[in-house]
Amino acid sequence: MTDTVTETHLEHDEDHGAHEHPSDWVYIKIALILALFTGIEVLTYFESALPFFENNSVTIATLMFLMVVKFYLVATWFMHLRFDNPIFGRMFVAGLVLATAVYCIFLSAFEFWA
C-alpha cells in the first residue's frame, strides 16, 4: 500500500498528459467483444449447439474464463484502470482479492466444492 503512493508519484508524473481516453470507436470495439463473449456464454446453455458443452467441467471452465475476461475488459477499459493512476486499481483489487479469498475459505468451510 505504502510503496504504492510513492511509486504513484513517479508514474503519474511520467505519464501525465499521455493518458488520453481512447476514441469512441475503441469503446465500441470493446463492447463488440463483450457482446461476442456473452453470445458464447449463452451458447453453452443450449448444450446441443456444440457437443463439447455436454461436459459440465468444460462448460464451467469456459464460462469462468469468459466471465473473468469480460470483467477485466470492463474494469480496464470502461472503468479506465488501464489509463488511470494505479492506486485506484489497487484499492479495488484489494477488496476484490480479499472478498474472493475470504468467501472461498467460507465456502470451503461448508464443504461447498465437495
Add this chain to the structure above:
Amino acid sequence: MATATIDSPDTHDDHDEHHATSTGISNTKLAMWTFLGSECLLFGGLISTYLLYKTRRGPGPDNTAIPTDIFDIPFTSVSSFVLLMSSLTMVLALSALTRGDNAATRAWLLSTAMLGSVFIGGQVYEFTGFIREGVGFTHNPASSAFFTLTGFHGVHVSLGILMLMSLYVASKQGKLTPKHTETVEIVGLYWHFVDVVWIFIFTVIYLIPVD
C-alpha cells in the same frame, strides 16, 4: 484525464505547497474506488450465501421449486446484454462530455438510464413470473437467497438510474460542462461496477449448471 481538466494536479514535488492532494489524484474518485472495494465484500457475501443455498428446497417430501428450476436463460441473457451495452453508452456519454458535446452527452446519459430501466423492468418481470410459479421470497432458503441477491443488485441499478437522471437534468439546465467530466466519470464507475457484478452473477448464478 478528467482529473487533469479539473484541478490539474500536475506537479507534486513534496515541497510544492500548491499541490492539490498528496498523491495528485482526486479525492472523490479515490473515495469511489475505495467504496467499490468495500462493495466487493458486500456482493461477495450475498453471492456466497446464494451459492450455499441454491439447492435448498426446504423440508418435506413435496419440495417447493427453487429458482434454478425455472430460470428463463434466453430472457435473462437479453436483459444481461442490455445492461452490458449500457456500459458502452455510459462511456460514450463521458466521452461526449469531454468533447463538450452537450447534446450527445444528454443522449447517451438518457440511453444509459433507459437501458438500465429496461434491465430493471426485466427483473420485475422475472420476479413476478417466479412468484406466479410458486417461487416466492419466503418459500425456501434458495429463493430467499436468490431474491436477496438479485434484489440488492436491482436496488444498486436503480440508484444508478437516479444518479444518471440527476446528471441529465443538470445537463438540461446547462450545469454540466466539460469541467464536470469527473462527476460523470465517477457516476460511470459506479455504473460499470454494477455491470461487472452482474457479469459475475449472470455466469455464476444463471449459466453454471446445477446438477
Add this chain to the structure above:
Amino acid sequence: MAIIEEPLALTSGEAATAERPLGGLTRPQGGNGWRDWLSTVDHKKIGIMYGVSAMFFFVVGGIEALLIRWQLAAPEGQLLSAEVYNQVFTMHGVTMVFLFIMPLAAAFANYLIPLQIGARDVAFPRLNALSFWIWISGAIFLNSSWIVGGGGADCGWFCYSPNSGLAFSPSHGVDFYAIGLQIAGIASLLGAVNLIVTVLNMRAPGMSLFRMPILTWMLLVTQFLLLFALPVITVALFLLMFDRLFDAQFFNPATGGDPLLWQHLFWIFGHPEVYIIILPSFGIISEIIPTFSRKPIFGYSFMVFSGIAIGFMGWGVWAHHMFVSGIGPFSVAAFSLSTMFIAVPTGVKILNWLATMWGGKLLFSTPMLFAVGAVAMFTIGGLSGVTHALAPADTQQTDTYYIVAHFHYVIFGGGVLGLMGGLYFWWPKIFGHMLNETWGKVHFWIMLIGFNLTFGPMHVLGLQGMSRRIDTYSPGFGFELWNMVATIGAFIIALSVLVFFYNVWRSRRDAPNLPAPGPDPWDARSLEWMIPSPTPEHNFDEVPVVESEDEWWHRKYGYDENKRVVRIATIEEVAQDGSAEGVHLPAPSFWPLVLALGLPLIGYGLIFNLWLCVLGGALTGLALYSWALEPVDDPDADHGHDDHHDDDDGGDDDAAEPEAVTSGAEGGE
C-alpha cells in the same frame, strides 16, 4: 449505501453559485451556540461530539455491567429475571463495542488524523459530519428498543441463530439490533472511506507514508478493516432482518436454513472487529510510550508492518470462535494454526514497546501509566488467547467465564486503558487545560485494581466450569467467592470512572488559575503539538513541511558533535501561534443532520409501519438533493483573503469536493 454515491453525484446540482439551499434551513454562519454544533463540519468538533457521546454510552453500558454483576454477586440472585438478564448482557456487549469503544476510537481518529498529517480538515468534511450524525441516530435507535421495542435484544452480542429467531426472541429487541447496527455500520463505512482518502491524499508536503506517526498508521489500518468488514456484517444483518420481518428462510434449520451461515458471516466481520477495537489503542500507546520514555519508538517500520500484518491475518482466523460449532476437523485445524500465527505480530508490538522503554528516561505521568497498564493487561489477555487457539483446550473453555475473562483483558485491559491514556494525553490539546495529575493517578490505580479484581477471578470461575450468560447459579459449586470478588471489582471500576468525571470537572474548574499548558506540555513528538492548545479552528497557520519521522521533535532537538541529543530550539520558538487570519474553511451545513434523521425513521418503519419508511426515505432524499444543491463554500460567508493561506487552503478544498472547484473557477471567470 446510496449515501456515499450521492455526494459524489453532487455536481449534478451544480447550482453551485449563489443559490440558496432548498427547504426552510438557512445556511448556518458559524458561532458557538448549539446551532454551530449541530451544523459543524469541523473535524475537531465532530471528534469531540464522538468522544462525549461515547462516554455517555460508556456509562450506559457500565450500568448494564453493574446490573449483571449485582445479579451474580451471590447464588440465586433475584435482581433481574432471566429474560431481562439476557437483554442486559446483550445490550452491555453491543453498547460497549459499537457505542463506546468504536466511537471513542473514531473520536481520536477524527480529531487527530488531520493534525498528525498536517491537514486543515478531513477530505470530505460534510461527509464526516454525516458519519457522526448517522452513528448517533443509530445508537439512539438501538437503545430506543428498551422503550418501544419491548426490551433490548436478548440474543447475546453475536446473536446466534436460532436464538435470534422469532421463536426464541419474539420481542422487537433483535429487530432493533439488526437495524440499529446497520445504521451505525453505514456511519463507520462512510467514516472509513473518508479517513482513508484523508490519509492518502491530505498529507502535508513531505509527510510520506513512512513519516506518519504510528497512531495515524494504526488508525489507517483500522479504517481498512472497517471498510472491508462492515459489508460482511451488513449482509448478515440484512439476512437476519429479512428472516424476522419478512419471513425469509435463511437461518431456520426447520426449513432448510443453516445457523452456521450466520456464525461464519458474523465472525468474518467479528474477528477483524477485534482488531478494529484494539489497533487504535495500540496506536495511542505507541505515541505515549516514546514521549514519556524520551526515546523514538523502537523499530518504527516493524511497528507499522506488524500493524498491517495484524490487519491482514485478522481475516484468516475467524472460525476459532466456532471450534465447537461443528465446522469439521479440517477447518478446526486450519483456523487453530492461523490463530497461533497471529500472536506473532502482536508479540512484535509488545517487544517494541518494551524496547522503547528500555534505557529510556521514564516519566510516569498519567498517560504513561495507562499506556504501560494497557500493555501489561493486554499481554495477559493475549496469553489466555493463545491458550484457546488450541482447539482441544478451547473445547473446555468455550462459553465459560474463562472466555469472558480473556476478552475483557484484551478489550478493556488493552483497549479501554489505552484509550483512557489517550484522553489524558491529548486532553490539553483538545480543551486547552491539563487534567489533574494526582486525580489522574488515583483514577488509574483504582481502575487497574478494580479491573483485575473483576476479570482476574473470571479465569478461575471459567476453569471451574461456570458458563457465561447464565442468569444465576446454585450454591455449592465453589462459585461464590470469586463471583463476589468480581462484583466488588466491578463497583471499584465504577468508582474509578466517577473519579475520572470528577477529575474532568475539577480540572476545568481549576484551569483558569493554572498556567496554560502551551502547545506542547508533554514535550512530545508529532505535528499536533506544534500548534496552540486548544487547537485553533484552522489547525495550522502554515501547513508544515515535513522532513523526518517525529518531525516536531526534530524541530526541538538536534545532535551535537558527540552525537548526543541537545535542545536546539524552545517550544515557543518553533511552535505556531495560531494567529493566522482569514483562513478559508469549509462552510457548515445542517443537511448531514437532516439526512441522518431519515434513517431511524426508515428503521422504525420496517418494524412498525411501512409508511414511516416512505417518510424517512423522503426525508433522506430531500436531504441528499438539498445537500447536493448547497455549495461547499458559502459564497456569502465572510472570509478575508490572506493570499498564501487562501491559496493553500483552496487546494485542499478543491480536492475535497468537486463543486468547490467549479465555484472557485466560476468566481475567477
